[in-house]
Amino acid sequence: xxxSFCNKNEATIHFTEIINSKMEETHMCEExxxxxxxxxxxxxxxxxILSAITKGIENINQFENEDFLENxxxxxxxxxIKDFIKQGRLGCPECYEAFAxxxxxxxxxxxxSPNHTGKSPKIFPRPKDAKRRIAELEKKLNDAVIEERxxxxxxxxxxxxxxxxxxxxxxxx
Amino acid sequence: xxxxxIHHRPPWLVTPPSTKPIAISSRIRLxxxxxxxxxxxxCTNEQRSEVILRVTKAVKKTAxxxxxxxxxxxxxxxxxxxxxxxxHLVSPEFVQQDAPAAVIISNDETCSLMINEEDHIRMQVLxxxxxxxxxxxxxxxxxxxxxxxxxYAFSSKYGxxxxxxxxxxxGLRASAMLHLPALVHEHKIGSVMSAVGKIGIAVRGLYGExxxxxxxxxxxxxxxxxxxxxxxxxxxxxxxVLRIIEHENKLREALIANKPHQIKNDVGRAYxxxxxxxxxxxxxATELLSSLLIGVDLQVFDEVDRTIVNELLIDIQPAHLQxxxxxxxxxxxxxxxxxxxxRTRL
Numbered sequence: 001x002x003x004s005f006c007n008k009n010e011a012t013i014h015f016t017e018i019i020n021s022k023m024e025e026t027h028m029c030e031e032x033x034x035x036x037x038x039x040x041x042x043x044x045x046x047x048x049i050l051s052a053i054t055k056g057i058e059n060i061n062q063f064e065n066e067d068f069l070e071n072x073x074x075x076x077x078x079x080x081i082k083d084f085i086k087q088g089r090l091g092c093p094e095c096y097e098a099f100a101x102x103x104x105x106x107x108x109x110x111x112x113s114p115n116h117t118g119k120s121p122k123i124f125p126r127p128k129d130a131k132r133r134i135a136e137l138e139k140k141l142n143d144a145v146i147e148e149r150x151x152x153x154x155x156x157x158x159x160x161x162x163x164x165x166x167x168x169x170x171x172x173x
Numbered sequence: 174x175x176x177x178x179i180h181h182r183p184p185w186l187v188t189p190p191s192t193k194p195i196a197i198s199s200r201i202r203l204x205x206x207x208x209x210x211x212x213x214x215x216c217t218n219e220q221r222s223e224v225i226l227r228v229t230k231a232v233k234k235t236a237x238x239x240x241x242x243x244x245x246x247x248x249x250x251x252x253x254x255x256x257x258x259x260x261h262l263v264s265p266e267f268v269q270q271d272a273p274a275a276v277i278i279s280n281d282e283t284c285s286l287m288i289n290e291e292d293h294i295r296m297q298v299l300x301x302x303x304x305x306x307x308x309x310x311x312x313x314x315x316x317x318x319x320x321x322x323x324x325y326a327f328s329s330k331y332g333x334x335x336x337x338x339x340x341x342x343x344g345l346r347a348s349a350m351l352h353l354p355a356l357v358h359e360h361k362i363g364s365v366m367s368a369v370g371k372i373g374i375a376v377r378g379l380y381g382e383x384x385x386x387x388x389x390x391x392x393x394x395x396x397x398x399x400x401x402x403x404x405x406x407x408x409x410x411x412x413x414v415l416r417i418i419e420h421e422n423k424l425r426e427a428l429i430a431n432k433p434h435q436i437k438n439d440v441g442r443a444y445x446x447x448x449x450x451x452x453x454x455x456x457x458a459t460e461l462l463s464s465l466l467i468g469v470d471l472q473v474f475d476e477v478d479r480t481i482v483n484e485l486l487i488d489i490q491p492a493h494l495q496x497x498x499x500x501x502x503x504x505x506x507x508x509x510x511x512x513x514x515x516r517t518r519l
Contacts, residue, residue: 077211089291089336092211093326096334096341106338107331112373113400116332118343119313121320133329155330162329 003029074098115158130163137163174242174278175253179496183260183282185299186483195418196303197350197390197483200261201312201407204335204344205294205319208326212336213272213289221273221289228288231322232277237284237315246274252501255492261299263287284315291336292344294319303414305347309407332399342399347410351417354389354467355424362391365417373397374413388463388486393417429471440468444476448519452505453512458489481518488514 003011009029073080079091081102090096096103107114141156185198206212207227210220225245232238246254246268254268263276267290274289286296296319298312326334332342340346356362366376373396393414395406428436443464447453453461465482468474487493489511495502498510 077215079215087214089214090212090338091215093206093208093328093334096328096331103338107341107399110339110396111342111399112397115330116328116342116399118332118345118402119316120329120332121325121327122317159330 003032005029005032114155134160134163174244175256175496178256178260178282179493182484182487183299185283185301186487187301187480194302195352195421196414197301197352198261199300199303199305199308200297200348200350201305201308202295202297202346202348203312203316204292204333204340204346205296205316205323206292206326206334206336208324210293213274213291213293214336216272216289218273224293225273225275225288227323228286228294229275229277231319232286234322235315235318237311237318238277238279238286241277241279241284244276244278246270246276252492252495256496259487259490259492264290264295266290267295284311292340294323303349303411303418305349305407305411305414309345309347309403313403339396340398343401343403343406345398345403345406346394347407348392348394349410349414351391351393351414351421352389352463352466353391353417353421354463355421355428356417357389358428359424361420361424365420369393369413369417372413374410388459390463425467425471429473433473436467436471437473439464440474444468444474444519447515449516450512452508453489453515454508455489455491455511458511458515459486462486462489477519485515485518 003009005028009032011028073084074091074095075098076094077091079095079098081099084090084095084099084102090099104114137156137160141153141160144150144152144156207224210216210224213221213224216224229243232241232243244257249257249268254263257263257276257278258265258268260282262278262282262285264287267274267276267287270289272289274287276285276287278285282299284296284298286294288294296312296315298308298315300308300311328334333344335341335344353362353365356365362376369376375394375396377392377394378390393410395410397406401409443461447458447461447465462482462485465474465477466479469477469479469482488497491507494507494510494514497514502510
C-alpha cells in the first residue's frame with residue numbers, strides 16, 4: 001500500500017481516527033508520519049526495524065569498506081544486508097548468526113529481551129550440534145574476555161550454560 | 174470440502190444463545206521453520222515442494238490433523254482462496270503468492286496450518302469467545318507432536334527462528350477478536366489503542382495485518398514474541414482483553430442509561446435498512462449488523478436472534494456469497510444478492 005500523503009513511499013503506518021463518530025483510515029509512510037508529528041500507537045513499526053539496522057550498519061561501516069552493503073553476508077543463503085533492509089525478512093536460519101551484530105539492535109528495539117525463555121523442542125539440541133556449538137562459544141568467550149567485551153561474555157556464558165544443561169541432566173538419569 | 178464449509182458454521186463462531194460475548198473468538202498461532210532449508214521467501218520451487226512433502230507427512234502422524242484435508246494453493250480458484258481468507262483460515266498474503274504452498278484444515282475448522290507462508294509453517298487454533306489458554310494448550314500439544322518428526326530451526330539464544338525478527342523466540346501470536354461498539358461510539362478506542370500499544374499489544378481491524386475495522390470488530394494481539402514464555406504471553410493478553418471488556422461493558426451501561434432513545438433509534442434504523450434495502454455493500458451491511466448486535470446485547474431489541482446476526486457477518490462476505498450462489502458475481506450483483514440474503518434471514 002502506498003502512502004496517501006506523498007503517494008510515493010510504501011505505507012508502513014496504518015491507523016484509524018474517529019471523526020464525528022465516523023472511523024477514518026489513514027495509511028502513511030514513516031517519513032510523512034514524522035513530518036506530521038504523528039506518534040504511532042504500536043510499540044514499533046517496520047521503520048523502527050530499518051532505522052535500527054541502518055544504525056547498526058553505520059557503526060559497522062566505521063570498520064568495514066564501502067561495498068559492505070553489496071557483499072553477501074550470509075554464507076548459507078547469500079542474503080546481503082541490503083536485501084534484508086529492502087525485504088525486512090531474513091533468508092535462512094543461519095542469517096541469525098551472519099547478521100548477529102545488526103540483529104542485536106533490531107531485537108533490542110522490537111522485543112522484550114534478547115533471550116528466549118519459552119518452549120524448546122524436546123530433541124534440541126542434538127548432542128552433536130551442542131558439542132560443536134559449545135566449542136565455538138568457548139572460543140568466542142575467550143576472545144571476548146581478552147577484548148574486555150563484558151556484555152558479550154555474559155551472553156556467551158549463558159548460552160554455554162544452557163547448552164550444557166540437558167547433557168548434564170541426561171547423565172543424571 | 175468447500176461444499177461442507179458453506180453449509181456448516183465453524184465452531185468458533187457458535188456461542189450459546191445466553192452469552193453475549195464481547196470477545197467473539199480467540200486465536201493462537203505459531204511460526205516454525207525447518208532447520209536445513211532457507212525460509213520460504215528464499216526457497217526454490219523445488220525446496221518449497223520439499224517442505225510441503227515433509228510437513229504433510231509429519232502432520233499425518235498427529236492426532237489433531239491426521240484426517241485433515243491438504244489443499245494445494247495452485248488447485249484453488251481465486252474465490253476458494255478468498256473464501257478461506259474470509260473464514261480466517263489463511264492470511265491474505267498466503268493466497269496472493271504464486272509459488273508452491275498448501276494449507277491443511279481440520280474438519281471442524283478449529284485448527285489450520287499454512288505451509289510456505291512467510292515461514293515454512295504457520296499453524297493456528299481458533300476458539301469461540303475468550304479461550305486463549307484452551308487454544309494454546311491445544312496448539313502446544315499439536316506442535317509437540319509435529320516436532321518429533323520435523324527438525325525445527327531453533328537456537329538456544331533466540332528460540333524458534335523465523336523469517337522476520339518480529340516473530341522470533343516463541344513464534345507465538347495470540348489474538349482475540351472483540352466487538353467494541355461502545356468504545357467506538359464514545360470515541361475511546363484511540364486511547365485504548367495507544368494505552369495497550371505502550372505495553373506491546375496491538376489493536377487492529379478485523380483482518381490480521383490491515384487497519385480495517387469493519388463493524389466495530391477489533392483484533393487485539395501481542396507484539397513481543399521473545400523474552401517472555403508462551404504462558405506469560407497468553408496470560409498477559411487474556412488479562413488485557415478482560416480489562417478492555419470491562420471498559421466496554423461500563424460504557425455500554427452508561428450508554429443505555431444516558432442515551433436509551435439514541436441507541437434504540439440507531440438499532441431500529443439499522444434493522445429497517447437491513448430488512449428493506451435492495452442494495453447493500455459489504456461495508457454498510459457489516460456496520461448495520463454490528464448495530465443490531467449492540468441492540469441484542471443491550472436488550473433493547475429482541476426482533477432477531479444473535480446467532481443469525483453472527484452468521485450473517487460471515488456469510489455476507491464476497492467469496493461466501495459467490496460460493497453460496499455457486500457462480501461468480503460482479504460487485505453490483507453481490508450487493509443485490511447480499512441484500513436479498515439479509516432480508517430473507519431477518
